Amino acid sequence: MLVAARADATPDVVTLALRHPAGHELPGWEPGAHVDLVLDDGLVRQYSLCGDPADRTSWRIAVLRAPDGRGGSARVHDTLTEGARVRVRGPRNHFALRPAARYLFIAGGIGITPILPMTAAAEAAGADWTLLYGGRTRASMAFADQLADAYGGKVRLVPQDEAGLLDLAAYLAEPDPGTLVYCCGPEPLLRVAEERCRAWPAGALRTERFQPRPADGSDEIGANGGAEQADSGSFEVILDRSGRSLTVEPGQSVLRTLEAAGVPVLYSCEEGTCGTCETDVIEGEVDHRDSVLTDEERSSGETMMICVSRCRGPKLVLDL
Known part of the structure; x- marks a missing residue:
């Protein structure tokens, strides 16, 4: 792709308009979608699309330079x-806007990026x-003026230095x-939203994370991704298309x-x-450890993120 x-x-936030070098039409997308940027040395980072889904000539992303990050945002900037x-x-979408x-x-x-096209769609x-x-x-809030000008009172801007933190208790009471x-x-912010929405109907809250979800309690995020959790021993993975059987050892991901x-x-983030x-999971009970699937999607057991999730039993059969 070409940075057009x-x-x-x-x-601290730069926006990039990406186009096909030959001017070809780009794949369609819907609000909540993100793309992977494959940077130098194979470094891969995900960024939400924040432009107009109807524009098939370019994709827009916005990237915050994270001083304490792992180098991806600095590379982009x-x-x-x-x-x-x-x-x-x-693009891929695990944060799709459902009708309501x-x-x-x-x-x-920078969490405004996937929300920006959602407001336009709503x-x-x-x-x-x-x-x-x-x-x-206020100066650090990307697209704040654009949103306020377009939608007026529907947008509540809350700069922390002027008004403190977002009062989620009031809005989600x-x-x-x-x-x-x-x-x-x-x-x-996500933790507070989840806590406040516990009494809401199942599926009412959808979240998107930039980092792995910490385990309940005081568990730390591990260097191998996801929250540190004790592996429950080895288990067998059967690849349904070939019939191959592999053993996943403790400490080793699928x-x-x-x-x-x-x-x-x-794979990308791991x-x-x-x-x-x-x-896709054909058979077996998944020990979900991702930060992508909803509670309903986890309960269905139809898919898993093989970079972090494991098996609660002796065997998984995957559609591979």
């Missing part, structure tokens, strides 16, 4: 100038919606069976076991956040 245009949304080329995979009469959108910082559908958008300062809540931002056996699989390695 670049602009500063804030001092420093090397992807206008005219540069970058490999892009996708009312929406409450909650965004913290407005076009004639839905009743409100956006709560918080950030450190009473469950509303007709409202869907979409939340994206830093982990503390993904790495497949790779070691020469089985080609797509943290259970991007959804690239999602695999």
Whole structure:
């Protein structure tokens, strides 16, 4: 892909317009979708599409330079100038906007990116919606002026230095069976939203994370991705299409076991956040450890993220 245009949304957020070098039409997408940027040395990072889904000539992403990150955002800011080329995979969507009469959108910082096209879609559908958008300062909040100008009172901007933290307790105090809540931002914000929505109808809250979901309690996020949890011994993985049987040892992921056996699989983050390695499950009980699937999707047991999730029993049969 070609970086056709670049602009500063804030001092720390850059927007990129990506186009096919030959001008070909790009695949369609819906609000909530993201793409993978494959950077130098095979570094892969996921960024939400925040442009207009009707525009098939370009994709827009916005990237926050994270000073304490792992280098991906710095690479984007420093090397992807206008005219540069970058490999892009996708789009994929694990944060899709479902039809509803009312929406409450909650965004913290760069978490506004997947929410931005959702507000436009909700407005076009004639839905009743409100956006709560918080950030450190007004100047740090990308697209804040654009949203306020377009939608007026439907957008509540809450810069922390002026008004404190988002008051989720007030907005989520009473469950509303007709409202869907979409939340994206830093982990503390997501945790509060999840806690406040426990009394809401199942499936009312949808979240998207930038980092693996910590395990309940005080568990830390491990270097191998996902929250540190004790592996429940070895188990067998059967590849349904070939009939091959592999043993996943404690401390070894399904993904790495497949790779070691020469089985080609797509993956990216290895943290259970991007959804690239999602695999259909034919048989077996999955020990879900990802940060992508909803509770309903986990309960169905139809798919798993093989980079972090394991098996609760002796055997898994996968559609591979």
